Amino acid sequence: MQARIRRGSVALLIPLALLAGQQPAGAATADDPMTGAFARAAATYEVPRDLLVSLAYAETHLDGHDGEPSASGGYGVMHLVASRTLDRAATITKQPASTLKSDDAANITGGAAVLRAYADELGLDATARKDAAQWYEAIAKYGNASSADVARLYADTVYDLMAKGIKATTPAGETVTVPARAVEPDRGPYAKAKDLDNPNTFAANTDYPTAAWVPAHSSNYAVSNRPTGDKIDRIVIHVAQGSYAGTISWFQNGPRANPTSAHYVVRSSDGAVTQTVREKNRAFHAGNYNRRSVGIEHEGYVDNATWFTDTMYRSSAALTRNIADRYGIPKDRTHIVGHSQVPGATHTDPGSNWNWTKYMQYVTGGGGTPTNPHTAQSVCGSGFKVINSAALGTAGNVYLLYNSANGNNCVATIKKTNLGKATATSAYLEVKGKPRATDSGNFTYYAGPVKAAAADKCVKWGGKIGSSAHDSEFEHCS
Structure with a gap:
């Protein structure tokens, strides 16, 4: 978990270039206009570029839909919503709402401007703004969710996408990428909200x-x-x-x-x-x-x-x-x-x-062998990577994952058969010197996640589906 940033009353900082009606440096090229727009907006408002792209991808898959609104009234690649983010973006960037709705570059700039405004209100200084983990509350606020639980779901989605990496093709055929980058976000008050993916x-x-x-x-x-x-x-x-x-x-x-x-x-x-x-x-x-x-x-x-x-x-x-x-x-x-x-x-x-x-x-049932819609990574969450696995006969697999950002291990047992039907399934994780933690019951798709802090510690792990089981020795010792 990242250290919290002391927050106080701060003024919204607006780049002088925009106040003067000038375009910031780093204009997009004809070949990669959206890539350039993200880079320019991120630099202008000191928003982490990969986080900005991940938010846009979570909202629209980088498709501005020719200026047409979403069902909830959001416009453009950054899903600027009338009477909320759209109006605020217009005030900060001095761009008319009509331009922010229909022009991709202006829309991306508007989204970055609003995010920066939220960051300033939350008290993020120049050092904090360079750390993607510190933007969690600003991302959650951008989603304007009706409850803290859904705000957490919204922000977690953005960070999960950044952790997995993005390679998206825009409607114009341009490829925009985000390299996979796991970040353990500072959820602040949202750490107490319900994790709807758990x-x-x-x-x-x-x-x-x-x-x-x-x-x-x-x-x-x-x-x-x-x-x-x-x-x-x-x-x-x-x-x-x-x-x-x-x-x-x-x-x-x-x-x-x-x-x-x-x-x-x-x-x-x-x-x-x-x-x-x-x-x-x-x-x-x-x-x-x-x-x-x-x-x-x-x-x-x-x-x-x-x-x-x-x-x-x-x-x-x-x-x-x-x-x-x-x-x-x-x-x-x-x-x-x-x-x-x-x-x-x-x-x-x-x-x-x-x-x-x-x-x-x-x-x-005529579409071939059904597959489990859940993976070990989706069960364990953002930042976890598979470091070992074992087959449980033909019934499924048990996986051991590790999150290098926080030193946590996670075990998940993923079924391959009897999908959607509750059958005996379990997963366990034992950190050397500590009691074993187990998730066991009749589950439809998977058992777990079983998580524990295990940096520099040996672990035993395993799982079971029906009569097929895997039990490791202590391993992954530093």
């Missing part, structure tokens, strides 16, 4: 066992008694026109003129699922079908196929299959429909980039 936070009262629970605002759904009151015979597939954390936060906002929610939200990168409305209640997602359907939102935008990963398809299909089995819904395209197919719908999602053939193959 399986130990999954609520027992969710309808889908591996979903996190973040309830939507009560004005965004109708309390009901389905299927007793209304039969559930449809599943509606949506694309959120926004990010995972942003969509969850949008459902938490209310009351508002256009109440909106869905029962579930699925993440692009790893297929993580959050439930926001209980299935017995009517989410407001599909007009005429609200009474009869369960709605599933998917992170992303209809016009950008990069959001629709195979992991997302498989995870969502497993959720759809589970819902269909519980309510006796036929697994066909009459009963599993896109938002655009709902009678009277004005929406186009999931759009032409959604691969219905692949999706329905996964739903019906």
